[in-house]
Amino acid sequence: xxxxxxxxxxxxxxxxxxxxxxxxxxxxxxxxxxxxxxxxxxxxxxxxxxxxxxxxxxxxxxxxxxxxxxxxxxxxxxxxxxxxxxxxxxxxxxxxxxxxxxxxxxxxxxxxxxxxxxxxxxxxxxxxxxxxxxxxxxxxxxxxxxxxxxxxxxxxxxxxxxxxxxxxxxxxxxxxxxxxxxxxxxxxxxxxxxxxxxxxx
Amino acid sequence: xxxxxxxxxxxxxxxxxxxxxxxxxxxxxxxxxxxxxxxxxxxxxxxxxxxxxxxxxxxxxxxxxxxxxxxxxxxxxxxxxxxxxxxxxxxxxxxxxxxxxxxxxxxxxxxxxxxxxxxxxxxxxxxxxxxxxxxxxxxxxxxxxxxxxxxxxxxxxxxxxxxxxxxxxxxxxxxxxxxxxxxxxxxxxxxxxxxxxxxxx
Numbered sequence: 218x219x220x221x222x223x224x225x226x227x228x229x230x231x232x233x234x235x236x237x238x239x240x241x242x243x244x245x246x247x248x249x250x251x252x253x254x255x256x257x258x259x260x261x262x263x264x265x266x267x268x269x270x271x272x273x274x275x276x277x278x279x280x281x282x283x284x285x286x287x288x289x290x291x292x293x294x295x296x297x298x299x300x301x302x303x304x305x306x307x308x309x310x311x312x313x314x315x316x317x318x319x320x321x322x323x324x325x326x327x328x329x330x331x332x333x334x335x336x337x338x339x340x341x342x343x344x345x346x347x348x349x350x351x352x353x354x355x356x357x358x359x360x361x362x363x364x365x366x367x368x369x370x371x372x373x374x375x376x377x378x379x380x381x382x383x384x385x386x387x388x389x390x391x392x393x394x395x396x397x398x399x400x401x402x403x404x405x406x407x408x409x410x411x412x413x414x415x416x417x418x
Numbered sequence: 419x420x421x422x423x424x425x426x427x428x429x430x431x432x433x434x435x436x437x438x439x440x441x442x443x444x445x446x447x448x449x450x451x452x453x454x455x456x457x458x459x460x461x462x463x464x465x466x467x468x469x470x471x472x473x474x475x476x477x478x479x480x481x482x483x484x485x486x487x488x489x490x491x492x493x494x495x496x497x498x499x500x501x502x503x504x505x506x507x508x509x510x511x512x513x514x515x516x517x518x519x520x521x522x523x524x525x526x527x528x529x530x531x532x533x534x535x536x537x538x539x540x541x542x543x544x545x546x547x548x549x550x551x552x553x554x555x556x557x558x559x560x561x562x563x564x565x566x567x568x569x570x571x572x573x574x575x576x577x578x579x580x581x582x583x584x585x586x587x588x589x590x591x592x593x594x595x596x597x598x599x600x601x602x603x604x605x606x607x608x609x610x611x612x613x614x615x616x617x618x619x
Contacts, residue, residue: 252539254453327538334535337528338453355595362617371617379609380617383584386591390583393590394556408580415616416563416572416581 234277240267241274245288250324255285255335255342286345289332292325293350294318296357304365305409308384311358312405315388319400358385371413383412435478441468442475446489451525456486456536456543487546490533493526494551495519497558505566506610509585512559513606516589520601559586572614584613 244267248258260281264271278284294317297310318325336343362380365371371380387408391400445468449459461482465472479485495515500508537544563581566572572581588609592601 252455323538327535330535330537334531336531337524365617369619372615372619375617376608376612379588379612382588382591382596382609383613383617386587386589387580387583388587389590389594390587395579395583407577408583411577411580412584412613413616413618414573415614415618416566416576416584417614417616418570418573 237267237269237273238277241269241277241284242288242291243267245284246292246324246328249285249288249328249331252331255332255339258285260284282339282342282345285332285342286349289329289346290350292318292329296353299357299361304361304368304370305413307361308358308365308409309405311354311361312384312388312409314354315385315392316400316405319388319392319395319398355381355385380412384409387412438468438470438474439478442470442478442485443489443492444468446485447493447525447529450486450489450529450532453532456533456540459486461485483540483543483546486533486543487550490530490547491551493519493530497554500558500562505562505569505571506614508562509559509566509610510606512555512562513585513589513610515555516586516593517601517606520589520593520596520599556582556586581613585610588613 241263244263245258248262248266249255253262258281260271260274263281263284264274267274274284278287294314297314299307299310301307332346333343358381359377362371362375362377362384366373366375366377388405391404391408442464445464446459449463449467450456454463459482461472461475464482464485465475468475475485479488495518498511498515500511502508533547534544559582560578563572563576563578563585567574567576567578589606592605592609
């Protein structure tokens with residue numbers, strides 16, 4: 218059991234409960250990583266793996282779905298602060314969060330794959346995870362691109378969704394097909410500059 | 419059971435065996451789509467679902483892995499013919515194959531997700547599927563981009579891998595986050611033109 222993932226901040230002064238919470242989150246991720254589908258996962262199995270009673274889990278999460286969404290969210294990095302000046306710099310900051318996740322452990326990648334592959338069977342869970350962990354990033358990127366169109370840094374007729382597809386898609390591609398392990402530190406910057414400049418001579 | 423997917427051509431004059439083969443392929447895909455992991459899949463279960471004897475399967479595939487690789491490959495469209503003149507036109511043709519797959523049935527997408535989510539557990543199968551269905555496309559795209567660099571249509575200092583990431587990644591993004599159902603008919607063309615021109619004003 219590792220505790221590398223950032224866990225949502227809780228009110229201070231409750232160290233014992235925080236420790237249990239972390240153990241519950243890690244147990245949930247471990248079970249998914251070991252091949253237990255989200256559908257098969259039970260509060261019993263999680264409690265047993267975490268070494269806590271079911272009551273300890275129910276005190277914090279009223280159902281399995283809430284717990285799984287929280288557990289998955291710990292695998293995602295928080296939004297970076299954006300300076301709001303150069304659109305190029307803000308795009309690099311946003312892309313770099315995606316790049317750094319490529320260095321996530323095999324366990325984290327496996328969990329995310331399993332959870333996403335069950336999207337058809339757990340649409341509500343997927344939707345809630347999306348709202349919690351994905352949508353804020355997409356909103357930030359959409360707003361940054363729209364700002365670039367407004368300030369004249371980007372083409373005036375740019376389709377904002379297509380801009381998102383080019384930037385996020387490229388990083389998605391590197392995460393899927395690129396070299397194993399963490400992607401090169403300067404990748405976000407090179408990628409943004411290439412997307413801005415285009416491929417044509 | 420549907421038979422919409424293209425099945426690899428076999429020597430003519432063996433209609434009965436072709437029909438059995440198609441039933442076996444469809445049974446394999448059905449079982450995966452219904453949530454049976456590739457690891458749990460058995461020749462027994464496939465034979466039973468296809469309504470054939472195990473011998474009929476073993477006559478054609480010596481093991482489950484071969485069968486699953488063949489079954490997954492039927493979900494991928496063949497490489498388009500490339501004119502080899504305008505790099506832009508060839509890139510559009512290559513991207514359009516990816517676009518058309520976005521119109522694949524939910525079943526096809528689900529099967530592919532399940533199979534890929536098990537990559538860690540079945541590395542050999544994933545590698546063989548990759549060689550069979552993915553690598554030829556990537557080679558064609560890599561060669562087309564390299565040709566563009568050589569002819570001067572693309573920037574002389576272009577990183578070919580990054581060009582692939584921008585083009586394929588964007589279509590990957592639309593497949594994942596874009597509108598449900600088949601993507602717009604002109605998307606490949608718009609996307610290639612946007613990648614070539616860049617986003618910067």
